Amino acid sequence: MEPDFWHDRWESGRIGFHLDTVNPWLEHHWPMPGVNRGARVFVPLCGKSFDMLWLLEQGYRVTGIEISQLAIEAFFSEHRLEAQTEPAGQFTRWRHKGLDVLCGDFFDLDKSLLGPVDAIYDRAALIAMPPALRPRYAAQLAGLADRDTRQLLITLDYNQPEMSGPPFSVAGDEVNRLFGDSCSIELVDSTDVLEENAKFRDSGLTSLREQTYFLIHL
């Protein structure tokens, strides 16, 4: 998707992807093995995800990146968090205690600006990418990770012709194709979530699985 697609979503409030509670799969699987309290967690395409605050409250340091300034403003104001802002390369960094959010394009981020990361939390980031952009997304993420960076990846798997994304379906074989060269991959959960997702059922989906993976960057 082009940045304008997302700017338009935020400007018009069409943000059905946003959850006002902590993501149940994050709560269930965190901390993933090898991630200790105090670890630095990178959250690509973070939106105004409540999960960032939850991770912070659990004692982790969190760095998000998000292209929409509106989303970042909403995150800080809705949680009544005072933020310091400063330029960081071509990004603006919003900072509050152990949390910082970079405003700008994920594909422009380089490792020297991001620094070391112990873990990556991807919920609704990979599956926000159309097929053609996914290899670039995976390569960029691999370039931002360190050896042994852990990654929690949450995807959706459905019959793509039944609905146009985002969110897109990203099945297990594609996760393997995208990350298999740079990561070890373990599928830790695969749950049928069609029943509780009326909106997707109404869009015509006949099956929907939410899948959780543990990745370790090599």
Ligand SMILES: C[S@@+](CC[C@H](N)C(=O)[O-])C[C@H]1O[C@@H](n2cnc3c(N)ncnc32)[C@H](O)[C@@H]1O
């Ligand atoms: C589907 S939403 C998911 C947000 C968040 N992960 C969540 O769970 O609520 C995707 C987000 O990625 C942002 N985004 C899309 N392309 C981006 C890019 N190239 N760089 C940074 N953010 C981007 C969008 O503005 C949007 O907030």
